[in-house]
Amino acid sequence: MRSLTGSIALAAALSVSPVAAQQGGAPDPAPQRMKVVTTFTVLADMARQVAGDAAEVVSITKPGSEIHGYQPTPRDFVRAEGADLILRNGMNLEIWFEQFLANLGDLPSVTLTEGITPIAVAQGAYEGNPNPHAWIGLDTAMAYIDNIATAFAEHDPANAAQYRANAAAYQQQIRDAISPIRDRIAALPESRRWLVSCEGAFSYLARDFGLEELYLWPMNADRMGTPQQIRGVIDGVRQNDIPTVFCESTVNTAPARQIARETGVHYGGELYVDSLSDAGGPVPSYLDLLRVTAETIAAGLEEGNSR
Incomplete structure (x- = not known):
């Protein structure tokens, strides 16, 4: 899934040990995990729950960051290097991300709000535009998780069953935690x-x-x-x-x-x-x-x- 340069670096890192050399063979390299990069920490954690141990997930922004007007740093580009898949929110949330993605090169990206009917902003300069904070809804959270599992299965079919099982268990965990609180408000x-x-x-x-x-x-x-x-x-x-x-x-x-x-x-x-x-x-x-x-x-x- 990585570049040729990354594969060469991995091969060098896994050079033959003295014991292996004495036995006339090299150890089998560990399976390479898909690397997924997300635009902010909320998406990264959702993706990690779906990935389990089958993929590596990295967030561009750090905990506590304000994401609307985020300014990427050179370290962000380094952290995203070698990505196999990019996950973004969409709905005009990460305006800063367009140039960032262009600088990363030709990488596949998935918009996690795909299929969600947006709620329009009701007032102010953004009136009529989609409210991008769809992950904060209990019902729409389920769509994010489905979209993550689908994207992972398409880009890493060998682990598709694991991704779908993790996603279903995660969705139930969220329902079990939040439904009683919703009942209190009702x-x-x-x-x-x-x-x-x-x-x-x-x-x-x-x-x-x-x-x-x-x-x-x-x-x-x-x-x-x-x-x-x-x-x-x-x-x-x-x-x-x-x-x-x-x-x-x-x-x-x-x-x-x-x-x-x-x-x-x-x-x-x-x-x-x-x-x-x-x-x-x-x-x-x-x-x-x-x-x-x-x-x-x-x-x-x-x-x-x-x-």
């Missing part, structure tokens, strides 16, 4: 099931959890947390008797906290969407990201409704 009064966030990144989750949505800005961009945006959400919180507001982990939470103070509602905490944490952080895996975000929303709404 038990709250319908009129007060609102998800108020900084970025409008949770539209797919809001749809799957039966939540109305209100946010400060539609997509992370240059203008975030303006007085006009804050005033609009304050008015929405008061008009709809919304009990709780949240913000996401990769942006300044001050505007959301200001809204909570001025309206007297509960600040429910930070939600995770764009990036995983490092191994010692709160969301080292995609399943953790979904679980922690869903649990934070459920607990925050329950607290707000109890006041």
Whole structure:
């Protein structure tokens, strides 16, 4: 699957040991794994769960990175070198990635939102464009995993059965973890099931959890947390008797906290969407990201409704 140069380097690394030379033969080289490169950490973890030990998966961006306006570094190109397959989100999320991919050369790439019906951004400069954060929805997550398994099976058919089995087990694991939290939210009064966030990144989750949505800005961009945006959400919180507001982990939470103070509602905490944490952080895996975000929303709404 790798280049000729990579194969030569591998052969050199696996030079004949003295014992093998004495026995008149070289050891069989270990099977070469497919190398998969993803655009950000969430996709990388999903891909690793499907791959198991049959493929190597590398993320271009690091834990905690803000992916919308990411600027690739020379080290990113080195990390992606020798890739057999590229996984990307699509829906205009990784605008920076087009030039990056062009610099890598002619590599196969798969868009993981293929087949997903997008939710349109409802306001602002991006109005009418697809909301790219489809991985945050429980139902759409299943489509990502199916697309990963299909891509892996097509590019590495020898391990196709393993990929499909891993994908099915992973999907069930996600359902088992998140469905009880969704049931808790469904038990709250319908009129007060609102998800108020900084970025409008949770539209797919809001749809799957039966939540109305209100946010400060539609997509992370240059203008975030303006007085006009804050005033609009304050008015929405008061008009709809919304009990709780949240913000996401990769942006300044001050505007959301200001809204909570001025309206007297509960600040429910930070939600995770764009990036995983490092191994010692709160969301080292995609399943953790979904679980922690869903649990934070459920607990925050329950607290707000109890006041």
